[in-house]
Amino acid sequence: MEKILIIEDEDFLRDILKRYLKKEGYCVTEAESGEEGLEKFYSNSFSLILLDIMLPGIQGWDVCKEIKKTSNTPIIMLTARVEEEDEVKGLELGVEDYIGKPFKPKILMARINSLIKRNRVNNLEKIGDLEINRENYSVIKNGIALNLGNKGFTLLMYFILNKDLVLTREKILNNIWINDFEVDERVVDTQIKILRKQIGENYIKTIRGIGYKFEVINL
DSSP: OOEEEEEOSOHHHHHHHHHHHHHTTOEEEEESSHHHHHHHHHTSOOSEEEEESSOSSSOHHHHHHHHHHHOOOOEEEEESOOOHHHHHHHHHTTOSEEEESSOOHHHHHHHHHHHHHHHHHHTEEEETTEEEETTTTEEEETTEEEOOHHHHHHHHHHHHHTTTSEEEHHHHHHHHSTTOTTOOHHHHHHHHHHHHHHHOTTSEEEETTTEEEEOOOOO
């Protein structure tokens, strides 16, 4: 069953969205704030996110930035702010759709269904001898499923989205261990060592004195 995350602080609107989504056969997870939304996003995998801009705590723009650093999960922004510059900002951040409030639920459901169908195809990617499915967080190497865990998969996706770029340990730490304030850069080295053992030693290159770089292998 496809899972959708709603990050919206209005109880009434969340309830309406949940009822329509469940009627369409979706599994729904709710969050009332940006912090809660990020926590639930990183603890599970979702086919799509409905994200309000005006949220208590972390605003929708910042939630979107954090998610798009490591994930291609489609995001539909729901907002009462319909100014052109806001819509442009959303598109520049990688938002797939931008819908002003109030909206017609049936139209929204049609857009959700279309995005999920399109993304189901885009979620499948082959890199070297790795077959990656972003929708269910699965990685297959030479026909064998790898158990990367949520953190390992997130790290792999961050490397892939930034392939051929040199990433410092500090940058990796700040993007992958966002809410873990007590970890240090040694955790990055440990997690990369584990990931290399699983996907192969040749993908992640050590750039001495700087950090790491992910390179696609042509097999």
